[in-house]
Amino acid sequence: MAGSYFLVASLLVLSCLAETCCATVTFSSLQRTLVVTASPSQGQVLKAGEDQITVTWSYNRSFPTGTDSSYKMVKVKLCYAPVSQLDRAWRKTEDKLEKDKTCQFTIVKKPYSPSNNSFTWTVERNIPTATYFVRAYALDAHDAEAAYGQTTDSRKAANLFGLEGITGRHASLDIASACFSAISVLSLLGFFYMDKRKAKMAQQK
Template identity: 65%
Template sequence: MANQANYLVLASFLFCCLVSTCYGVTFSSLQSHKTLVVTASPTTGQVLKAGQDSITVTWSLNTTVAQGTDSTYKTVAVKLCYAPVSQKDRGWRKTVDELKKDKTCSHDIVTKPYSASGNTFTWVVARDVPTATYFVRAYAQDAASVKVAFGQTTDSNKTTNLFQVQSISGRHVSLDISAICFSAFSIISLFGFFFMEKRKAKALQHK
């Protein structure tokens, strides 16, 4: 009987794992597992320049949660996430409850081994981050890298503590100077060509 009970427990565990694999983890299922306290250095409304400015993120386990809550936490994945105002009419940034399909947090900041406290990381905003309004979210993950808890710098409606990133325009001063010099050289060369042709024509007329 004991062996049969063990088999039933094992079968139930495998079934739960199979269901989780098939359907994936949903963000709504994590709402009761908002156990991480996350802060970021940008102030509300601050504008950061991609490729230049940095974000310092800190995270820790909420001291009010029950002891042992974080027993399955193995890593923490910190991400830069779009605020709703920058998701409107942009399907490629769409929020989807199933986290495997969710596009809210499309930019990785760092993934580190889990520690209940003392976690800080400074990240230079990647050059490919587009202009938008953002917040920061951290996911606690288990040994299989499945998201089991989270925390974020904004409220549940994602309307507070938001900041902006200004993307790289693609133009640089050195390129602008080179373009101006090339254009000036082209104009001078064109005038020089006409001047030489005119001199040749006059020389032929005098012969």
């Protein structure tokens, strides 16, 4: 009996430890210890697949020394501004980061350094048309978010920029489509000519 009680107690302890280790990180619990800037100016519109964004980030020295001691990696992300989240549940902001859909596109992930960090990113072709800002997360040894920084204010209303996604057909597709159409027309004319010729030869016989 005592063994059973010990087993149950052990499982409860392990369960509590697991919950503690794997607790969901909330955005509201994070300190804004990173200073982040990005090259686009307020209101600028970039083109997906063509333009570039240069992002810089560093540790905010106004925080006490050692605050960043647990930071191991930094993940920089492209995030939707509120104006591009309206009536779009698939972009909804949630305080629990595992459910948050604000920042869906990773720009870069690299080891943490408190200063002299910069990365130039060519906007990927699959980025949709929307209004954005840039956010960086500092990650701990467990790859969990430990702090953040972003190019906009807390209301996500300042320093926003637009991206124009690729729409319509690509030029190469239009060329291929035109070629196939021309081949189809020529084939149809060829069959029509052969059919008429066979009919004429049959009449001559």
